[in-house]
Amino acid sequence: MTATELNKRDWAALEQKYYQGTFKRQPITLVRGEGIHVWDSEGKVYLDFVAGIAVNVLGHCHPAIVKAVQEQVTQLIHTSNLYYNVRQIELAELLGIQSKGMRSFFSNSGAEANEGAIKLARKYGRLHRNGAYEIISLHNSFHGRTLATTAATGQPAYQATWAPIPDGFKQVPLNDLAAVKQATSEKTVGILVEPVQGEGGIWASNQEFMQGLRQWCDEQNLVLICDEIQAGMGRTGKFFSYENYGITPDIVTLAKGLAGGIPIGAMLTGPRTDLFAPGDHGTTFGGNPVACAAGVATLETILEQNLLENARKMGEYWNSKLIELCAKYPGLIDSPRGIGLMRAVHVQGDQAAKIVQKALEHGLLLNAPDPRSLRMIPPLTLTAADIDAGTELLDRALADVAASRA
Ligand SMILES: Cc1ncc(COP(=O)(O)O)c(C=O)c1O
Incomplete structure (x- = not known):
């Protein structure tokens, strides 16, 4: 479907009419993916650190x-x-x-x-x-x-x-x-x-x-x-x-x-x-x-492709970036945890959903399994450049949430 065709229909309204209400969804409709990126029906691109909840281990459409x-x-x-x-x-x-x-x-x-x-x-x-x-x-x-x-x-x-x-x-x-x-x-x-x-x-x-x-x-x-x-x-x-x-x-x-x-x-x-x-x-x-x-x-x-080693190395690198972000936003996030490419940080004041929402606005997909945790489970093909890009987007989201609390 072309972007114009996709935009002709209100997917959220149609979902409400025809699909049972089991899922609390983010307000975007994803229509295409390649590697670590996905695009929504409006053509906006996202860096995907959710990977279909740890499913797309090789990224999208490998x-x-x-x-x-x-x-x-x-x-x-x-x-x-x-x-x-x-x-x-x-x-x-x-x-x-x-x-x-x-x-x-x-x-x-x-x-x-x-x-x-x-x-x-x-x-x-x-x-x-x-x-x-x-x-x-x-x-x-x-x-x-x-x-x-x-x-x-x-x-x-x-x-x-x-x-x-x-x-x-x-x-x-x-x-x-x-x-x-x-x-x-x-x-x-x-x-x-x-x-x-x-x-x-x-x-x-x-x-x-x-x-x-x-x-x-x-x-x-x-x-x-x-x-x-x-x-x-x-x-x-x-x-x-x-x-x-x-x-x-x-x-x-x-x-x-x-x-x-x-x-x-x-x-x-x-x-x-x-x-x-x-x-x-x-x-x-x-x-x-x-x-x-x-x-x-x-x-x-x-x-x-030796992706087990990549998961170890990129996991360490991502963790180092999370440590830096925790130091930059001490009142908001702390205590990064996890192993390989299965990472989380503790979020203070039950703000995890808010950070997820701000990250989405900036073009980064994250997930909050509970109000105090941000979870990142990206593809095993993750690169250092992806991590740098993710750090920048998460930084912006954290800055927004920190500003709204100040
Ligand atoms: C550890 C674990 N076990 C079982 C399941 C259930 O898997 P499925 O949703 O494919 O039934 C999940 C799903 O999140 C999971 O994370």
Whole structure:
């Protein structure tokens, strides 16, 4: 569509008429993307440090993904899982290599990947822990919007409306190993953890906690599940964020960046919990050839272009810029945190949404997972020049907010 055609329609009004009110949207309609930039329907350009909420790991419309999808849609779009599927096996092989031998199951989303992990853990409990089924997860975590993943999510606001939520989940504080041990009972089958919490505002587990969880699971015959949906796919500078802790979980879930923007989820398991038999679990679309072709292109590009190292280096550089901005606006932002290209800063006086809005006006996309956190989860292809440009735009937004408070 041309810009004139796009502008003929009031997208916000049409959305209100025809789309359910589940999303609180920013007041722009995005129509095109290339690399780290996106354009709205009025032709305004933005530097995108949201990346579709940690999805566009190669930026927008990366040529490798475009080519893979274009080729695949002219050959075979969908087959169901009744037949072997070349792209699905290729993607599973690449993930098998990265995970040092795990086998994959593909779904369409992160929540579905976690549902698969919960089912697999419950099967383990039935077979190897006297029917144990309960999963311990962490306060402030986020695991999805289905009923079971809502129950696993450690944020009461996501649960309250849907009571009674499914039984079999309890939450303890992050980095509190003693609380995990205390919460463990004969009903417990596993522990579900984001090594670095994403939606909760970018909070990394500490080494002692993650290693302690692994040891506790080994001692108690529990299953350790790492939700890598936001922190995986190289975002922390390692392919899986658990690699930062020198541990190996039993079950791993991925989604978001796995196919660089095409919907997909994955649940991987090591041999200890590789228990699904035909008929235990399934999906119509999961592992679809188009999604898997995009996944193969995404993984190959991440590895060929050394984007894990780039995430580490650019993460450090971005952090140094955030430290400078915190020093410049001491009454507004402080305490930068995060790892690799998963960063946040603390915002004083619940001004995070205001900063996001001002940044948007200046042409920078950021996100505020809560009123006191600014989150930045840009593509892994981020360059130093992108960071310099982002710093300048964020500086302007902070100056506006600081001025309005003075
Ligand atoms: C850590 C984590 N787990 C699970 C999910 C749910 O993924 P999806 O929205 O694809 O269902 C998310 C989404 O933000 C996430 O960040």
